[in-house]
Amino acid sequence: MSEVKVEKIRQHYDAIAGIYDIHYDRPRGRCYHTHISTHVMDALPKGGRLLDIGCGTGLFVEKYVKKSGTAVGIDISRNMIKKARVRCPGSPFTLGTGEGLPFRDNSFDAVSSLLVFTYLKDPQEMLAEAHRVLKPGGSISICTLGKKLLTSGIPAIYQISEKIRVSHVVMKDFGERYYDEDEMYRMFTGAGFCDISVRWCSFAHIDMIDPLFSLAQRMEPFIERRIPQLAYNICVDARKPRN
Numbered sequence: 001m002s003e004v005k006v007e008k009i010r011q012h013y014d015a016i017a018g019i020y021d022i023h024y025d026r027p028r029g030r031c032y033h034t035h036i037s038t039h040v041m042d043a044l045p046k047g048g049r050l051l052d053i054g055c056g057t058g059l060f061v062e063k064y065v066k067k068s069g070t071a072v073g074i075d076i077s078r079n080m081i082k083k084a085r086v087r088c089p090g091s092p093f094t095l096g097t098g099e100g101l102p103f104r105d106n107s108f109d110a111v112s113s114l115l116v117f118t119y120l121k122d123p124q125e126m127l128a129e130a131h132r133v134l135k136p137g138g139s140i141s142i143c144t145l146g147k148k149l150l151t152s153g154i155p156a157i158y159q160i161s162e163k164i165r166v167s168h169v170v171m172k173d174f175g176e177r178y179y180d181e182d183e184m185y186r187m188f189t190g191a192g193f194c195d196i197s198v199r200w201c202s203f204a205h206i207d208m209i210d211p212l213f214s215l216a217q218r219m220e221p222f223i224e225r226r227i228p229q230l231a232y233n234i235c236v237d238a239r240k241p242r243n
């Protein structure tokens, strides 16, 4: 298994922070991000204080604050954080890693993390940290690209696109790691979480060309309900036990 290249990830997001939002502001990007955000939002309690790990430019923090409670974001990229501060002036953002959270024990009602888990060098440590900062009974919800036949070719695609210098906001050889249901279940259990539920979401991909994206979007609810093997993002929801 290749090593997750943390410094390369940080430098990449620092470099593309200025254009990241353009990717998700286009209609397909907005649909895609809203779709996964809705999955995560629905799994979290209403109200309370949220920590968003790998908050990027604050897309989810903004949605959470509008719909629910207060939120804090943390990210390894200084420039992504700068963008987040402009997007959500009322929310605090911290530069730091998900694997070493600079927050007190039992200080959040909920933890979220969208499109980040594959970048973690030590996902078990991130989950242990999320467990530590959550209050007893607090919830965690993450959504990320999962491991399955459909996504197994992605590392090779990323390596090739880097070699031929395709300019894309996420397509780079970062040594990302993908996990299946059993691996996720084991990691969340190992960190002490309970009520763990693993679901698959997303069939319409942001990089599909247009008529295909619309068709995939119409099929998405059916795929997620009936043929989740074809969905490519894995969402894990869990809770920290009350005692």
Ligand SMILES: C[S@@+](CC[C@H](N)C(=O)[O-])C[C@H]1O[C@@H](n2cnc3c(N)ncnc32)[C@H](O)[C@@H]1O
Residues within 6 Å of the ligand: 009, 010, 013, 053, 054, 055, 056, 057, 058, 059, 060, 074, 075, 076, 077, 080, 096, 097, 098, 099, 113, 114, 115, 116, 119, 120, 121, 170
């Ligand atoms: C694909 S972006 C997702 C951003 C945001 N969650 C969203 O939904 O738009 C991945 C983000 O994860 C951050 N990241 C990567 N590894 C991280 C780590 N170990 N700790 C905290 N943030 C990390 C990157 O800097 C980047 O901002």
